[in-house]
Amino acid sequence: MDWFQALVLALIQGLTEFLPISSSAHLILPSEVLGWPDQGLAFDVAVHVGTLVAVMAYYRRDLLAMLGGAGQAVSQRRMNQDLRLALLVGLATVPAVVFGFLGDDWIERELRSALVIAITTLLFGALLWLADAYGKRSRALTTLGVAGALLIGFAQALALIPGTSRSGITITAALALGYRREEAARFSFLLSIPVILGAALLKSKDLLEQQLPVDWGMMALGAGVSAVTAYLTIVFFIRLLERIGMLPFVIYRLILGVALLVWLA
Template structure:
């Protein structure tokens, strides 16, 4: 694969994975818009692994606290880390079940420009509605089991390309009373088991098909997506309370309209 193609694909994955604008939707439509050959699952997995490394690196203190809390279950000083870890696990249950059941179906019939256009517009508007209509009533450290489970249920919708995993979980977090920054924080921590699970399932599928060749292209794509994603996470967490979701909603509406135009023009 030409280096420029790798650079574009990896950068877009790194930018869109944690912004509420859908990474899977972008990776799906790039080959259609540019005329490039589909990048294939190996590159898809590589760029997702890159973003996984980025989010673990950025939230390394939270990850360390959660891991130590579970390794030391009797340590009373690790209560908050243990509590956050359980909330992440609870929120991950719905998408693990749904993702495992729907994986092969989604890889086929649902990979369409029309679907991406529709979900991009609909869930962009939904994000704006949730942000506007639900006041901030709690912190990430005070969410309930019901809060985390509801956010997890909404995350199932991200199995539809174009929905945006981060966008739909941030929407659900706002509906449950979390601030933009706390919602983004929980959404990104929740991405760790989600990306890990999806990547493992996709890798298993490739191994089953006999495609185990991981070349320089995949390694390069993973490194680029990791670096870009780390920068994006840093900027988002720093500015989300100030800029809000409006720029992302406008972008989604414009992108959705352009995709509709592309679909009906071809």
């Protein structure tokens, strides 16, 4: 992988990690369609760290409130809304961890293909449109309970399949439950923090075990570009969400899915 390819892949990671269009699909496609070499484990770690920094920076107030809520709960010996949200994020993370542990190798071996990406891009794009068009979009995140968090968490586990989109499927589930668009995106992005952190740690462990040579300059480029791009993407996505809705992303997914099927034919 050369520097130009690294720059493009870092931009793709930053742009697609939090938009409902699947970052994994867009990172696989350059290899499938253009014949680019695999980005490598070290670079994968770098761009994940970049997106993690971006989402934590954007939601820093929520994270600090959760931390403060935990301290307040200990001192007052009673639950509060901030700690409750943190616990629901943790609970919703469990399904992805379990299914990832059980099926990640099989998914990596059997489902990383352009055909799978085309099918999931179309299928979950249609579900996103249905949830956005017919969801009530009236509930606030303060009404989220254990059952709703688990449902969103199981939906997130489907994102292990390339082309599904982690943000897309969790936002779809939240919209289907009747949450407002901004609230659905907020929970989805908070939910991404433990998932991205866990993925980065596991990939770092694999990297250390394999003792592969690391191009630190390319890693710095990947982390920096993906962090800045992801942060700006979150800012503009949240600001425009109520105005534009999910339809532009649904249309993009349908075009991409059809284009892939035509290319594969």
